[in-house]
Amino acid sequence: MTAISLKSLTISYGGIPAVHDVSLEIGDGESFALVGESGSGKSTVLRAIAGLAPEWSGEISVLGAPRGHGPDRAFARTCQMVFQDPYGSLHPRKTVDSVLSEPLVVHGISERSGRVSEALEMVGLGQEFRFRFPHQLSGGQRQRVAIARALMLKPRIMLLDEPTSALDVSVQAEILNLLKRLRRDQGLTYLMVTHNLPVVAFMCDRMAVMNAGRVVETAPSSALRTGDFSDPYARHLYAASGGDEIAPKDGQ
Template identity: 75%
Template structure:
């Protein structure tokens, strides 16, 4: 089954078209990356899928269901997004317990106490963090809470917008390993935005290279080891990264 399908996707901010003619499919269970320089439109694609960039045309479908331009509560049970900044994505005056319980309350789901406890354990946090506030947590702990919140409704598709770039280097590997384990254990599909090619080689099966709002190439992650890119921009991006990223850098 196709988890995410984008066809002829154009996205605008007011009169300015920032993404043009994007087409790709992500298979269920796959980890797929959008890579490219800052401003290439990567994060905008995620925002359109999540409903945060409503000025788009074309087709977006998630797990076989077409995405509309209106609010769709059911979409939250299929797909969730983890943002780049763990400091800005959590409400400063809400405890971890409140943050994790809110999705369950909104969707009328029971057994909230046990669900919160189980999800904290799943992301590597014990119960002593449950009633803390964001300012009492480290950056890595905040991002674990953000990941837990995204998983509370048991979605099968996760949109990851540079999920480790705001973290200390020492913490990045922990979060990437956590995401890799959760994908395996929960059968998740990932669409990840990153500019970090070693992250792609560690986390992803395929990648789409974006430049100036367009996809110039779709390639397997193995191209990061053999340099087998066909588009000149992809080749220059690969060369600028130093070529052949080593998984040991982040594992």
């Protein structure tokens, strides 16, 4: 089954195209990466899927259902997004309990206390974090809360926008291992945006290389070990990232 299908997706801001004619098929349960340099259009694709970039043409479908323009409550039960900056994505005046309860309140879901406790446990945070404010948490703990919030509605698909790039190097591996475990345990599909090719080698099954708003090549993540890319820009990106030394080992 196809989890996410993009056909001839073109996205504009103020009438100026930022993404051109992107077509992708991401399988149910797959972990797929969009890679490329800053400004290549990676995050813009995620924003369109999430309903945060309303000026687009083409087709977006999620689990076989066409995606309309703008927010969609039913879509939110299926697909959630984790943003890059854990410092900016959490409300500074709301406790962790309030942040995690909010999606349940919006969607009229009961048993909130139990769901909040379960989500904290899933992301490796104890109950002592439940009534803390974001300023009382480290960057890694904030990102764990952001991941827990995305899990509250029990989605099948997670959109991950550079989920570790704002964190200290010592914390990045912990979050990546958490995401890998959650995908396995919850049967999640991931669409991840990153410029970090070692992260792709560790996390993903396939990848699409973007340059200047276009997908220039789609390849299995094993190409990061072999260097088997056909597009010149993809080869350049691979070489600039360290070539065959790129793939980290599990747990690193």
